[in-house]
Amino acid sequence: MRDTNRTWLLAQRPDGRPDEESFEFVERDVPEPGDDEVLVRTLYMSVDPYMRGRMRDAESYADPWEVGDPMQAGVVGEVVESNHPRWSEGDVVTGNLHWADYSVAGGHRLVGVDPDVAPVSTALGVLGMPGRTAYFGLLDVGEPKPGDTVVVSGGAGAVGSVVGQIAKEAGCRVVGVAGAPEKTEWLTDELGFDAALNYKEDDVHGALREAAPDGVDVYFDNVGGPVTDAVFRELNVRSRVVVCGQIALYNATEVPTGPRKLTQLIQTRARVEGVLVSDYEDRFDEATERLARWVGDGTVQYRETTTEGLENAPDAFLGLFDGVNVGKQVVQVAERD
Amino acid sequence: MRDTNRTWLLAQRPDGRPDEESFEFVERDVPEPGDDEVLVRTLYMSVDPYMRGRMRDAESYADPWEVGDPMQAGVVGEVVESNHPRWSEGDVVTGNLHWADYSVAGGHRLVGVDPDVAPVSTALGVLGMPGRTAYFGLLDVGEPKPGDTVVVSGGAGAVGSVVGQIAKEAGCRVVGVAGAPEKTEWLTDELGFDAALNYKEDDVHGALREAAPDGVDVYFDNVGGPVTDAVFRELNVRSRVVVCGQIALYNATEVPTGPRKLTQLIQTRARVEGVLVSDYEDRFDEATERLARWVGDGTVQYRETTTEGLENAPDAFLGLFDGVNVGKQVVQVAERD
Numbered sequence: 001m002r003d004t005n006r007t008w009l010l011a012q013r014p015d016g017r018p019d020e021e022s023f024e025f026v027e028r029d030v031p032e033p034g035d036d037e038v039l040v041r042t043l044y045m046s047v048d049p050y051m052r053g054r055m056r057d058a059e060s061y062a063d064p065w066e067v068g069d070p071m072q073a074g075v076v077g078e079v080v081e082s083n084h085p086r087w088s089e090g091d092v093v094t095g096n097l098h099w100a101d102y103s104v105a106g107g108h109r110l111v112g113v114d115p116d117v118a119p120v121s122t123a124l125g126v127l128g129m130p131g132r133t134a135y136f137g138l139l140d141v142g143e144p145k146p147g148d149t150v151v152v153s154g155g156a157g158a159v160g161s162v163v164g165q166i167a168k169e170a171g172c173r174v175v176g177v178a179g180a181p182e183k184t185e186w187l188t189d190e191l192g193f194d195a196a197l198n199y200k201e202d203d204v205h206g207a208l209r210e211a212a213p214d215g216v217d218v219y220f221d222n223v224g225g226p227v228t229d230a231v232f233r234e235l236n237v238r239s240r241v242v243v244c245g246q247i248a249l250y251n252a253t254e255v256p257t258g259p260r261k262l263t264q265l266i267q268t269r270a271r272v273e274g275v276l277v278s279d280y281e282d283r284f285d286e287a288t289e290r291l292a293r294w295v296g297d298g299t300v301q302y303r304e305t306t307t308e309g310l311e312n313a314p315d316a317f318l319g320l321f322d323g324v325n326v327g328k329q330v331v332q333v334a335e336r337d
Numbered sequence: 338m339r340d341t342n343r344t345w346l347l348a349q350r351p352d353g354r355p356d357e358e359s360f361e362f363v364e365r366d367v368p369e370p371g372d373d374e375v376l377v378r379t380l381y382m383s384v385d386p387y388m389r390g391r392m393r394d395a396e397s398y399a400d401p402w403e404v405g406d407p408m409q410a411g412v413v414g415e416v417v418e419s420n421h422p423r424w425s426e427g428d429v430v431t432g433n434l435h436w437a438d439y440s441v442a443g444g445h446r447l448v449g450v451d452p453d454v455a456p457v458s459t460a461l462g463v464l465g466m467p468g469r470t471a472y473f474g475l476l477d478v479g480e481p482k483p484g485d486t487v488v489v490s491g492g493a494g495a496v497g498s499v500v501g502q503i504a505k506e507a508g509c510r511v512v513g514v515a516g517a518p519e520k521t522e523w524l525t526d527e528l529g530f531d532a533a534l535n536y537k538e539d540d541v542h543g544a545l546r547e548a549a550p551d552g553v554d555v556y557f558d559n560v561g562g563p564v565t566d567a568v569f570r571e572l573n574v575r576s577r578v579v580v581c582g583q584i585a586l587y588n589a590t591e592v593p594t595g596p597r598k599l600t601q602l603i604q605t606r607a608r609v610e611g612v613l614v615s616d617y618e619d620r621f622d623e624a625t626e627r628l629a630r631w632v633g634d635g636t637v638q639y640r641e642t643t644t645e646g647l648e649n650a651p652d653a654f655l656g657l658f659d660g661v662n663v664g665k666q667v668v669q670v671a672e673r674d
Contacts, residue, residue: 221599246599257595263583266581266612271608271609272599
């Protein structure tokens, strides 16, 4: 066990793309758990695009992070010391904790992770928040029907790759949009997507018309920007657009502009709706159990891109905006004992 | 009875705002009805913003009008000659006919108008397509709940003025956006809107924050553009945006651009959906009967702006884009016998 607690703080609010000035790496004392609290040693921490929003000082669905406070993340860790009746030393748990070697949390804020089901890191990915986002966003908001054409941007990401596989299971034709040949090949050759476009190389609109000759019934959008503009042109009557992420816009320094789209919604009566996984908190178990079964029987495959070392967490986070990751990006902070 | 049939043709597709070159006024023979057809003498014809879309050569929910063909419109007229068992000379009917003194139509394509219920021109407005659009758009797509704040752009128009009054009846706080003091005063002083903003004079976003201090639960959009941008900034969590019209954009010569809005949809999980009244064809009677009752008991008031003379129909149409009309814009072509 380390005798200090390395911790990443939000050093200042980024203007545009975060950089090294945005983060500060400090060494602190390992905290002590109080009543009903648990000390957790981080094994894996998650970096996710939504974190960019929390670094901003703006109203949103959650309060912004304060400058000088630790950066927060989904963490999978091992209980080191427990003052909570539910947890014992050695338990593997997950929760929203810190970019740090250790975090203290109220025991009720943690969820157990069963290491026998799948590698524990999956609690941050396919069996965690991204997997559940895919599940509820596609099934509850997107409402796919067999025979529908489903297009997913960020198709090789932690959410998109699961969306596409669930859509295949639901009987849909699935087209993924991604930004590298390695990714599009993964989608078509391993995950069973019917087609995949490389938005960095293809004429997206033209390629989409070929890949989705009957138009688009469900568009699951993780990206926004010009890819989304192209897909909107192919929306079918009564189609559904699930707005899950807009990573192409998160580092913008001015209000991003683009073609106005509402007239198309009159023409198509498409429904455009945002999804936020926390709205489905009372149904998390449903999603997690279903996803675990699908992972177990091979229906849903996953990949993780693992960055080694807490010191590299900011780089792993920034890599998301460059599309470095295939599947879920995690940071391995320590090995299990 | 006239012995010629004055008719407006689509002379050429407009590039931007239609002008006198877009229309051609010709004199033709009065047509003769064939089997099961009816000859209708136009009393009133409607001009509506959607017609701008039909003048365009682009895919939409309906086929574009052909150059050289008569312009089409909702018409209220009198049966002059009938070869259809349902209709007799002197019946007042409505249907989608021509910008002309006379039209011939299959009898099954006409709907009867009862002159005892309300002035027959209302079959083009509050008891016609605009009234039904308001009814289904607000109630089925907007899903207002008592206590909701409903904002309607084009609030003094044929659709918007009805939307606001139905929303009041549904127990909502109603804010109208319009473009002239005469209009905003009508909305607040006569129709019972809680507030009305003049987008040509007020700082719309600031005025909206005052008029809708609890945010916006339903936005019924007839206009688009900067007014819509301002309202989107005030959308509440799980709010609904009904996209009915985008008149501010219809004459654009290039793809209109504006602030991208999808990130706000993640933050709010607002649902944005287009409405097209023809989707509700099997429920038209429900809407018409309800609206007739509301008009009868004063729950829903209406105004019409009447332009005299078929020769002035293009001016009446173009006036829509300048907001000349208060309430429903109609053209009176002839008096009832």
